[in-house]
Amino acid sequence: MFFHLNGGTKVVYERYECSRSGLLDDPTFDLPTHLIPRPLRPIGSRFLVEWVPLPRGANLGEDERRQFFVSNTRVLVLAPSGQGAPCYAPGMSRTPRSLGYRTDLALRVQAGAEVEDHGTYTVVRSPANPTFWWGNFLLLHEPPRPGTLEDWQARFREAHPGAAHVTFGMDTADGEAGAAAEFQAAGFRLDRNTVLTTARTTPPAKPLPEGVTLRSLETDADWDAALTLRLAVNAADERPSEEAGYRTFAAQRLAGLRAAQEAGHGAYLGAFLEEQMLAGLGVYSAGGGVTRYQNVETHPDWRSRGLAGHLVHFAGEWARARLGAHTLVIVADPEYHAQRLYERVGFRSTEVQTGLERPPAGG
Structure with a gap:
């Protein structure tokens, strides 16, 4: 199916059971300027496009033009009602229930x-x-x-x-x-694991320790500090992973999250005391106004001082302002204290996420 943008470039619009996110190879949309609050910033030779459902009760005819608007690097396309929840992952023909x-x-x-x-x-x-x-x-x-x-x-x-x-x-x-x-x-x-959600977090009662600042990671030194934090958390674990292997894994994991940040999907945020990263987490859009937290952790020497609670709240407000989030999602081990921390800043249990894992021999 094709449609036109106010008489501009003809664009392919594919019908799916669900809306989706993806990167388009041709960033040549002839968008009317009044729909663009700021200039398009392509991601290399592509830019991100995300289909989102129309408000309940709104219906567009098959031949009516769809509406576009732009926010940072994300182009949002209002899709017809009834297409269901976003697929979230290219290559899938169904949306996971979980x-x-x-x-x-x-x-x-x-x-x-x-x-x-x-x-x-x-x-x-x-x-x-x-x-x-x-x-x-x-x-x-x-x-x-x-x-x-x-x-x-x-x-x-x-x-x-x-x-x-x-x-x-x-x-x-x-x-x-x-x-x-x-x-x-x-x-x-x-x-x-417990899947917890909220529309908005509440600030912790305990004040942020003096001298600590909350911000996104931007420089190579920031990302090195994030790796140092991850290694310290692993070393303090009751069953730490082997150091060299874990360093490789953690570095690759952070590299993927950094790439997602640079593509405009979200950000990795930290609590810093000068150059030392004391706590960190990621917060990334999963499409359709849903944002997911990743890797919430605090340095062993700085636990029980309110850092994680402040950072979770800061990330929620950041996601609402920068990603248009209306549903914040975080996952926790129900036997670990983190779930109670998340509940104190407004999260509530929504689902149970189930998995089976068999570690490598000797793991």
Whole structure:
């Protein structure tokens, strides 16, 4: 289907069951200037375009022109009502039911992951970070049935032949895990994490420590400080990962998040005392006004001082102002204190995100 922008360039508009985000190769839209609050800033030879649903009750005829508006590097296209929630990931013909995995996939793709829909499961690959368990996994569209363990392991090996780990996500929202006991008997761990959401965070009661500033990472030195923080957090863990391997993983993970920031998807934010990064997190758009937090962590020497709460609130306000966020999403281990911290700044439990993982031998 084609449509015109006030008599300008003819643009292809594809009909999907859901809206989507993506990068267009041809940044030559002839947009009327009154729809552009600031000049377009292409991302290389492309720019980001995102389809978002029209307000409830609004209906456009098939031949009516769609409306465009621009914010930073994002071009928003108002799509017809009834197209459903955003797909979030190119390569998928269905939208995950799980908000946790839906936003996971969106952010993985921003960081360079590949997504393939195979009908009953989705393959997720992160070529730049092959040791990232949850960047290289299968998302099962239904919980595994009894007697399917070997079949699923074979499909994982086919999709990830060089992987030492095995990870399966389950596209459910209520913690349903099917025949997970069979997987657990074969050495898998069953993880159930809480997906929390809010429209807006509330500021913590405890004041920010004197001299600490909250800001986005901009320079190479900032990103080096983020890596130093990640290494310190790992070293203090009860079961730390092997240092050299973790350094490689963490550096690759941060590189993907930096690329997503530079492409206009969001930002990595930190609590700094002069040049030292004391706490950090990422906050990135998953499309359709949904924004997801990533990697909330605080230096072991600076915990219990209110840094994480202030940074989570700061990130929420940043996302509302810069990304147009109306739903903030964060995921937490229900047995860890972080969930209570998130609840104190306004988050509430929405779903349960379920997965099965088997670490590499000796991991």
